[in-house]
Amino acid sequence: MPEYVARLASPDATAEFGHALGSLLQAGDLVLLHGDLGAGKTTLTRSLAEGLGVRGPITSPTFVLARTHPSLADGPSLVHVDAYRLAGDAAALDDLDLDASLDESVTVIEWGAGMAEGLSADRLEISLTALPDESREVRVVPVGERFESLVSTLPR
Template identity: 70%
Template sequence: MHDLGVRLGAVLRAGDLVILTGPLGAGKTTLTRGIGEGLGVRGPVTSPTFVLARTHPSLGEGPPLVHVDAYRLADAVEADDLDLDFDGSVVVAEWGAGLIAERESWIELVIERPTGGEDLESTSPESEATSDSEEWEAELVEPRTVTIIAHGDRWQNGVLTQ
């Protein structure tokens, strides 16, 4: 997930919106950490579960990363109240489908992971903050399926082919 994020971060630019969809423990924050590395922003990129949105300034000439956890938002009006800088930043929104207003061009990454067997998932995203620790990643190595859905002219030639 991290490596995919680095590749994606290398093609993102100010004004891009990335919606991440997937169950707890799917790797949304790990993917975002990679996006931050690919963009060259100040870290560490951690789950914004308790603050809703966290801005990571660029360490160079690129755009900042705004990392949003929309899980606690009741509706799109609450998302608008966050007053996110969509035009000057790359916005990555976990749990943002249907809550963060789509732009002319945007991408959604739907992450699937195996389920069954030992239940490693809890019932709230609070636990996802701990699932991103190095210990968790060292213990859990599961394949992920990531579907990238591109919308708008910006992505007409593909996402990772930019």
């Protein structure tokens, strides 16, 4: 399975990467974001949303757990989930009923590792790491054929 790894030198580079990736996503896609606090998960989601063309503003849904951002055009909506407060409880994630909208939306789940993988056999797993110089390392692992081909088109 091909993996994509890049160093994003600045917030602008992170935004460019997210915008490019967002423009490639389609209804039914699941993206799991991993990384420490402050690694840039919500910032990346914001730029993915811009690439998708959905209504904002995109803020962390930590206290509401999930927000839906409808498309401003004919594309899919974005369901943005922050599973941090669920503390790895897959049953609590299941209570959000994400599978009801999964086929019609792009679903991005922050902190979903270990509990969201069962939502779809195909997904993108993205890890962000903050580096000492304030840049970010992004590691994208595709799971499934669709995402293997998608990763091959990401800017290098």
